[in-house]
Each structure stands twice: as C-alpha cells, then as structure tokens.
Amino acid sequence: MIDCKKLINEAINAREYAYIPYSNFAVGAALLTESGKIYSGCNIENASFTPTNCAERTAIFKAVSEGERNFVAIAVVGGKHGEKVSEYITPCGVCRQVLAEFCSKDFIIISAKNETDYKEFTLKELFPGSFNKESVL
Numbered sequence: 001m002i003d004c005k006k007l008i009n010e011a012i013n014a015r016e017y018a019y020i021p022y023s024n025f026a027v028g029a030a031l032l033t034e035s036g037k038i039y040s041g042c043n044i045e046n047a048s049f050t051p052t053n054c055a056e057r058t059a060i061f062k063a064v065s066e067g068e069r070n071f072v073a074i075a076v077v078g079g080k081h082g083e084k085v086s087e088y089i090t091p092c093g094v095c096r097q098v099l100a101e102f103c104s105k106d107f108i109i110i111s112a113k114n115e116t117d118y119k120e121f122t123l124k125e126l127f128p129g130s131f132n133k134e135s136v137l
C-alpha cells in the first residue's frame, strides 16, 4: 500500500527548493522505490532555457545515480510560487519518456494539490503507445 500522504508531503517539501527565476512555476516531486526509499526533486531552470530540468527528472536521476532502478510511484505538486496550488499537474512528455525507461506500465503517478486532494494515474494511462527499450534491445 502506497503512503500517498507521505509521498505528497515530500514533494511539497522539495518544491521549496525549486530554482525558478524564469517561470516562477515551482514543482516538487517525490519518487518511491520498491525498497521503500523516497527520492525527491525540484525543477531547476537555466538562463539558456533548454537545460531546464523538471522536478520529476531531478528525482529519477538522483535515484538512478544512487543505484536505484525499481520504482513504484511518484508524487508531483506544482504551481505558481507563493500561490495556493490550484491545478493537478502531470509529468511533461520528456519526463514521461524518462519514467518509461525505468518504470512499468502500472507505475503510479500521483498528481496532487495537497496531501488530501490528489488524482492517481498509471504510466500506461498517461503515456500509451510509448517507444521503449523493448523496441531497441
């Protein structure tokens, strides 16, 4: 059973570290591994725009770089800095592609406004027909 509240709270905390001088849109993510560890991440923008890294990819790259490759769920919280989160946001296309590299079709994506108001999706729902390693290997 996934502790959604805990995962969402970790995402809310990570959101505080968002580096967002260009968009002022702060995102936090918290990724749960099969072993029960949580890796958090925030979005990190750049003056050259393209190198900007989303919160979800920050979390997954942190985890993979520490030897984790098996994931159960990710919580995502995002909105304008300093305002109440009013939208359910879901990972962008690039992040969906990165998630699909490591996560199964039934990986859970929790899109939250706060710890009690959230929606759950599977990766398959958000990223059907994806191109993945089975095609290449």
Ligand code: THU
Pocket (backbone or CB within 6 Å): 020, 023, 025, 026, 027, 042, 043, 044, 045, 052, 053, 054, 055, 056, 076, 078, 089, 090, 091, 092, 095
């Ligand atoms: N962003 C994320 O971090 N995650 C998402 O799911 C959507 C977008 C970031 C990228 C950029 O820093 C800002 O939000 C506005 O697009």
